[in-house]
Amino acid sequence: MTSAERALQELRELILGGGLAPGARLGEVELAERLGVSRTPVREALSRLAAEGLVEISPNRGARVATWTVAELEGVFDLRMSLEPQLTGFAVPNASAADVAELHELAHRMVQVGSPGPRQDLDALVPLNRAFHDRLVALAGHPTLATALAAAIHPPIVRRNFSAYDAESLRRSLAHHLEIVAALRAGDARWARAVMTAHISNARAVMVRAATAGTTQDPTDEEAS
Amino acid sequence: MTSAERALQELRELILGGGLAPGARLGEVELAERLGVSRTPVREALSRLAAEGLVEISPNRGARVATWTVAELEGVFDLRMSLEPQLTGFAVPNASAADVAELHELAHRMVQVGSPGPRQDLDALVPLNRAFHDRLVALAGHPTLATALAAAIHPPIVRRNFSAYDAESLRRSLAHHLEIVAALRAGDARWARAVMTAHISNARAVMVRAATAGTTQDPTDEEAS
């Protein structure tokens, strides 16, 4: 694996994992020594991340972690609403019994882990949720739609923890997963599309509310001198 | 403007304009001296073009102009079918009388230029068509959807001349533009969406037919020694 790829993945992880706050300055030399490589692969990584929409580059002024307004966040959800139900519908005829069982397993574990109580673990929900949606997208067998969706989803995933969900919305979200599995088992593409549309609408409401409320979060740079 | 940007735009023009055939090898040194810059900005341009999907990069094996199978072409049209009607619908409430007049003017000129006869000029149709669709997308006021659409449309635009259209399909396409304007004037988003869906379905049928028939086109590299 090349150094540029390593830098790319590491930076992506850092941004998506919250290690770098939105708006934070990304100096080339700082990142270079932080990742143990030269500036060249760092530049390449930053360029590609800019193409993905994770960082913003101003000529001669360097790169910063991208920030998103509420309007842009809503735009992303519009896009998801256009694509994910479609992908889910495509997945229906391709789902084997084994696939359905696997998805059911994932949805079931999400209910166990996500239900309120002493065993609730919202952080464990994130990889399960991701696995569920990724599996579904893979089943659709539609690389073009999948790529467009992935490009759109990446940015707002930054704060993609489930802490923003209130109990009611979370319960709905978990139920949706199970219902999607049911629709797959029934071979009903229209049903699956409808549930996915509802699923994203629910998520949109939660995220927009969180973003609107959390406008007060620190926009400070990480300029610890 | 930076050298990397110049290289990016020039390469894009070269690929989209047909100056570089799909599958053609893109040597860094060759491009560098062809554009009069060093390898560094060329590398950056190639990297970004790869992110756009116009070129494909294999590690240690260089870059080539991207190629698309018929299946991928159909995938792109699936994506357009998901996004463009949506964008057209969003444009409806934002369209002022002046906007409608402008779009009507464009659609009318396309009919004049595109109708069979001695004054037919298929090449002149391309910029008009592009202006029409761009105007419509701009009216939607939805940067996120617009960006996703633009990213998807770029690749297959390579052969985006209207020579593939038979008389019947071309007449339909021109009529669609006028009908979309009518829907805008009526303020009927559902109507506009439906016509746009039909418009893209028509285009899909034409392009897929052309791609299937034209599989015999030369896959030769430009290895002029």
Added chain:
DNA sequence: ACCCCTACGTTTGCACACAATCTTCGAGGG
């Protein structure tokens, strides 16, 4: 007291050089 202009430090943009990898061509053995 406020504004503008200038000089400095920092950072990015680009070019060049070296190292690592892949491809190709040729020779030897089976």
Added chain:
DNA sequence: CCCTCGAAGATTGTGTGCAAACGTAGGGGT
């Protein structure tokens, strides 16, 4: 005659140095 192995050439990947542009602080002028 074909296959395998090896070396040379070419190409990509990465590090480093230099020049240009930007941001900022300080001094002079109005």
